[in-house]
Amino acid sequence: GMKINFETRCDVLDPSIIPQIADTCGMLALGFESASYKTLRRMNKVKDRAHYQKYISNTIAIFKEAVRNGIPIMVFMIAGYPGDTEEDLEESLLFARELSKNEGHGGYVFKIGECRVYPKSKLYDISFSLPDVVFDNDGVFGHNIVRQPSKDLKFETVLAYMREIFNLSNNTPKLQTILSNMIPFFRLPANSLMDDMIPDACLRGNNREIFNVHGESLSTFRELVPKLTEKYKKWMSGQRSTRDLQF
CATH class of the missing domain: 3.30.750.200 (Transcription Regulator spoIIAA)
Structure with missing residues (x-):
């Protein structure tokens, strides 16, 4: 339900x-x-x-x-x-x-x-x-x-x-699971959305600059969130120590 x-x-x-x-x-x-x-x-x-x-x-x-x-x-x-x-x-x-x-x-x-x-x-x-x-x-x-x-x-x-x-x-x-479904970009820096790990189907535009939030594209991206979070974990930690703390 x-x-x-x-x-x-x-x-x-x-x-x-x-x-x-x-x-x-x-x-x-x-x-x-x-x-x-x-x-x-x-x-x-x-x-x-x-x-x-x-x-x-x-x-x-x-x-x-x-x-x-x-x-x-x-x-x-x-x-x-x-x-x-x-x-x-x-x-x-x-x-x-x-x-x-x-x-x-x-x-x-x-x-x-x-x-x-x-x-x-x-x-x-x-x-x-x-x-x-x-x-x-x-x-x-x-x-x-x-x-x-x-x-x-x-x-x-x-x-x-x-x-x-x-x-x-x-x-x-x-x-x-709840956080991933509710806010799939949670704990990810903006530059991670340009990662080659993300398939073209999740992005639009000639330079992959527009994120596709519809249907299967978002479902595909959600499956990648744990890997992206792990990959950019140290980068986010560095940002928190110098500017602000965002989780």
Whole structure:
């Protein structure tokens, strides 16, 4: 039967309904952001300590139910939010470690990324108001990555925590299949799409510059994704260490 991917916030979903949707849920994408009370307050995600406790406890309950019912789960997190200290990152790491003690065939991934600050946003104004925050002011179409969330927290430290948290993921065969079907270009650099490994049937144009996403072409490409991922793994690791962390 048809599978549906659900996206929700960790303080919205009722964990008790997860067993009821298990047969139709292909993946559960959960917006969590951080385990730090101070960070969540700066994000305006929680109102007070009581709300924070519910935020955390509901996330744990959702995660456990998803694992118990074999539902792949993707937990979205942000590292290096303006004002963050290493203590805030440590809280998120410890929380992810606790979640990772739950094992199941569905698998899970901690999809953590660096913070980005875009013009005309509230966060943009907040970042300018904090004297020690440094970010790439690249404009609307730039990366706008936060390079220094606070005085003593450097980008290299943020990257280190991101890697450690991401590596707690449980990449099961079921999770790999779901991700491959949902986003076949996941974890691939743009230059890999010009690889000679990809047959002409998957591409269009005189110079193979247009990717054919229809029918059998996409199915053929999906079968190649594991080989391409392995081939370009080191290249992607190099990119993450110098610029940003994309999984």
